[in-house]
Structure formats: structure tokens, C-alpha cells
Amino acid sequence: DTEVTQTPKHLVMGMTNKKSLKCEQHMGHRAMYWYKQKAKKPPELMFVYSYEKLSINESVPSRFSPECPNSSLLNLHLHALQPEDSALYLCAASRGGLETQYFGPGTRLLVL
Amino acid sequence: AQSVAQPEDQVNVAEGNPLTVKCTYSVSGNPYLFWYVQYPNRGLQFLLKYITGDNLVKGSYGFEAEFNKSQTSFHLKKPSALVSDSALYFCAVNKAAGNKLTFGGGTRVLVKP
Numbered sequence: 001d002t003e004v005t006q007t008p009k010h011l012v013m014g015m016t017n018k019k020s021l022k023c024e025q026h027m028g029h030r031a032m033y034w035y036k037q038k039a040k041k042p043p044e045l046m047f048v049y050s051y052e053k054l055s056i057n058e059s060v061p062s063r064f065s066p067e068c069p070n071s072s073l074l075n076l077h078l079h080a081l082q083p084e085d086s087a088l089y090l091c092a093a094s095r096g097g098l099e100t101q102y103f104g105p106g107t108r109l110l111v112l
Numbered sequence: 113a114q115s116v117a118q119p120e121d122q123v124n125v126a127e128g129n130p131l132t133v134k135c136t137y138s139v140s141g142n143p144y145l146f147w148y149v150q151y152p153n154r155g156l157q158f159l160l161k162y163i164t165g166d167n168l169v170k171g172s173y174g175f176e177a178e179f180n181k182s183q184t185s186f187h188l189k190k191p192s193a194l195v196s197d198s199a200l201y202f203c204a205v206n207k208a209a210g211n212k213l214t215f216g217g218g219t220r221v222l223v224k225p
Contacts, residue, residue: 042215098144103155
């Protein structure tokens, strides 16, 4: 069982909506990640937080806004998304550096 | 730059037969290599990793992988496949600074009864 949890499991939103994805980890890890995964494709890195500070932004559009309120929580705020943003959004946590990343179950997002 | 290739989009195997999923990598220096499995509509589950040491790495659910530096390969193996092993498998490498994990394109494994 994963120690990284994500809510909600599914989300449907319109292009004018504002919503948030939530990720929580209980492993005491210092690095947290957001990935986007399209069907039958590998995950694509979006953001990395290390010690609650944003360390990597993979040129993600500003309609995606990450937030790390504390060492256990990671949010992804969504606003004015496009239908092509529909995907599985995965959160992961690790000790950082080259250590193993442990993934949550993901949030399946559909943008109408 | 680091990269990973999984040359087979799909592997079909009969239950009870050996399973091999191929992975080759390109990275300067010593790589950290990982295998993950993904079941439908689920997140990625960590199977095993190679950092250094013994070239044969044992992981979860009876899987193992062999690191071959001269062939820059890290193939995943299981001696006797189960129907429940049917899933999408990803090889990944982590070398660059900044926690960046690079994934291969994935290989779908179908184990038939």
C-alpha cells in the first residue's frame, strides 16, 4: 500500500473552473513531485519541491500553480485549464537526490 | 542528457513462462536505475533499483533485474509469469542533479493463461 495519498480520485472541471489537487505523504520525505501522465505514456515531470521550496518547474503553463504548505502536503491549483490538460496527475515523494520516488494513486482529471 | 529506451511496446508471454522486459539507458557516469509497474488507472509501484554493487538486483513480487554496464542495459526478469503480472512496466534512470527521473516509453506485458 502506498504511503502517498491523493485526493480526489477523479475530477471533472470546466475550462473556467478553479480546482485543487491534494497530495499527502507520511514517510517524512523531503522531496515531493507532481507528474502528468497521458494514456499509455510515461509520466512527465511538472514540478519538484525540496524542503518545501520549489526547485524545479519544467516550463509548466501558469494555469497550473503548485503549493507546498508543509513537508507533508503538496497541492496543485488548477485554473482555466484546456481539454488537452486532461490526464492522470501523479504525486510522488522521496528522500531527495537520487533516491527512490514513491508514487500516489493519482487523480484522473477530465477538462470539458 | 540522460535517456532510457524500452524497445518493445508489448510483450506477450504464457503463464508460467519466463518474462523479460528490456531496457537500455544512456547516461554519463554511474546511473541509478529503477523499474516501476503500473496497473490500469493506478499510480506507479516501485519494483526495484540498481545503485551499485551486485549486478543482479532482486525486487518485489519475484521480479529481478540484471545490470549490464558494457551493454548499458537493465532488463527486468521474472522466472515464472503470472496472469496478475499483466500491466505497464516503466524503466527509469536518475543521474542528473535536481531529482529528475527520466522514464522509458513503457512496455505493456500481457500474460495469457
